[in-house]
Amino acid sequence: MGSPSMPENDSNKPGSPNDRSAAPRFDALPGSDVLWAIPPGESRGRILVVDDSRVIRKLVDTCLRANGFDTVSAENGTEALQKASDVQPDVILLDIDMPSMSGFEVCRQLKGSPDTSLIPIIFLTARDDTENVVRGLELGAFDYVRKPFNSLELCARVGVARRLKYLVDLLSERAMLDGLTGIHNRTYLDRRLRESLDRQRRYDSHAALVLADVDHFKQVNDTRGHVIGDEVLRRIASTLRRTARESDTVARYGGEEFAILLPEQTLSSGYLFAERLRQEIEQMTITHRGTTFSVTVSLGVVTTQETDPKGIDDLLACADEALYHAKKNGRNRVCLWNGHEAVQAEATG
Structure with a gap:
């Protein structure tokens, strides 16, 4: 049963x-x-x-x-x-x-x-x-x-x-990615900048911002063509990724300008990073139609500590002022915003 x-x-x-x-x-x-x-x-x-x-x-x-x-x-x-x-x-x-x-x-x-x-x-x-x-x-x-x-x-x-x-x-x-270079775009950068300023207000945590602009980029496009100009931007973006830390934010700021946000960095360490980046790009070579050429960049460095910005526009304006100072004083160099004015960090030749 x-x-x-x-x-x-x-x-x-x-x-x-x-x-x-x-x-x-x-x-x-x-x-x-x-x-x-x-x-x-x-x-x-x-x-x-x-x-x-x-x-x-x-x-x-x-x-x-x-x-x-x-x-x-x-x-x-x-x-x-x-x-x-x-x-x-x-x-x-x-x-x-x-x-x-x-x-x-x-x-x-x-x-x-x-x-x-x-x-x-x-x-x-x-x-x-x-x-x-x-x-x-x-x-x-x-x-x-x-x-x-x-x-x-x-x-x-x-x-x-x-x-x-x-x-x-x-x-x-x-x-949030730039279609040409594959790095982050301006929208993503702005978001990370806002987060960085929020951390500063909450925890008194500071960060450095580096703006980099390719020198004489219009001349590259005019003489070698936009295809090669695009390749220059991709090569620079690759160098930025390789040089930056995993915690850093690398973005295309617009046109031939790039931005790197460096959390927990001072003006001094921000300068050292920018100078290392300047040298890496200066040593980079690109071949076109059997000839080799190189490009340089001018860089401006600012930190949230020296500027005490009310918003990201203040921070970007100070970084842009330092970048303009580097352009005006011969290009291929790093300039800093010291809290009052843009100054050349060191003669780079």
Whole structure:
């Protein structure tokens, strides 16, 4: 005689507190290898789970981790806002009904901040009325998952949101690159400059900014052609990347001008970097139609310590003044802004 079958218990279904079976794996679905072309062992993304229930947080954490995601948890709105800013998760799972600050208010603040506005938010809630669904979507939420949740559905919805975030990040990154040289563009530079000035105000942290301009670049274009002029700019950009540290920001400022932001550097160390860069570019050779030629650059250096700028325009204006001084005094040299005026750092010949 066979063993009697056990009656089905709803409390053992996926997503319930008593579910002791292994969480269903989203990557077991047919075709999921196309969606997730990620090597085994690597994370599929970091998910911020926000819920005032410790049980729900644990259930969601177990489900997501079983499907290759990393998780971070928050039990209230204030903690969620802080962790979202600090951790920069790929997706946020957000409960609506929480004490002190509702999920709707958390969503509104997240979407209102430049640091977190692009992170997809999925509401995880017991509410199922149309009014609240519409309200959440109008605030910028990406999706809804209702409690009690199905583990397979939850992971599938998180997976789609994670894929969206990956594509958004990819587009955002490409929008910050200069098409000719492959280094960052002016938009990205401005953003990093604002961040640097914000750190200065908060932590009294200083940075150096170097502006570099190719000497007689119009003559290169006129005599050798724009194709060779473009090659000169690419070679200089490559030299900048090679010379700069990983923490530095290298950008094309515009035309034949480049900018390098050097965090935690003084005017003296900024000058040493600029002088090394000047020498590297001066020694660079380019061959065109059987002849070899070289170019030089003029550079201006400024720091947030000497200028105490009110905004990035002040900082850029002082760096530009130092650069103009280098141009006016013979080119192929480094000049500094000492807080009062532009001065030549050292005769370079």
